[in-house]
Amino acid sequence: MRAGDRRYGWLFLLALLLPVTAAADYKDTYAVGLNAVKDGKWSEVRTKMQDALAQNAEPVPRLRLYGQRFEPYIPQFYVGLAAYRLGDCSTALAQWKNSASQQIVAGIPDLKAEQDKGLAACDNKVAQQTPPKPEPVKPEPVTPKPEPVKPEPVTPKPEPVKPRPEPVQPEPRPEPPKPASARVSAPLLDAYRNYLAGRYADVAKLNPDSFRDERERAQVLLVRAAAHFIQAELAPDTAQLEAARADVRAVHALDARLKPDISLFSPRFASFFNATR
Helix, strand or coil, X not given: CCHHHHHHHHHHHHHHHHHHHHHHHHHHHHHHHHHHHHHCCHHHHHHHHHHHHHHCCCCEEEEEEECCEEEEECHHHHHHHHHHHCCCHHHHHHHHCCHHHHHHHCCCHHHHHHHHHHXXXXXXXXXXXXXXXXXXXXXXXXXXXXXXXXXXXXXXXXXXXXXXXXXXXXXCCCCCCCCXXXXXXXXXHHHHHHHHCCCHHHHHCCCHHHCCCHHHHHHHHHHHHHHHHHHHHHCCCHHHHHHHHHHHHHHHHHCCCCCCCCCCCCHHHHHHHHHCC
């Protein structure tokens, strides 16, 4: 396959899978932020929850993060909580007044009590910092000035009409070649869809030898390595981690130029991939 065909085939695959990838990314960021809340790392909580909020600002009462872990998705509440703990009441008040987030928090007693406590403290702090309004200054009486004498209007001479310059026609650009979408097989697309949907066990069962094309075998090994890596992170397992290393080495042997795209794979897996030889 020519380099141009490979590039456009990959772009087509990204166009199909990018919406699912964005959803996976904000869940991962939100989960890291929740762990930071438990540890009281408020600067990290603020950073992670702001990142998740930038990727998906729609609060939901129940969200599947991974496996069987379900949590309410309320990044506005946690950004406000971190700001309150860091002494930034203006940010805390702005985030806690989000109506959609308030409705979800109202049904969680512990979070509702934490938010009410912070709102009361911040409202009191802001009220104490607000300076009193200054007394209005009375204007000095103004003596009216005599009206100036208006000059006689001068009729302007019409300017000669200048000829319009001929528009410059841009040179036609050659059309880019169309992506070779037919070269991406359905089994490879299914492998990526299962990975991005969190079906890591199904991806780990893939057999790269069933793919005739060497480029597709390398991509199957890449996504299978990522599935092993995530399973090793979710439940520490040396066997899963070694399986991920073996798949990464096989990818290097098949296609030394193939790298994990950070829009599809986590930064931690990309670092693991680059460090494994």
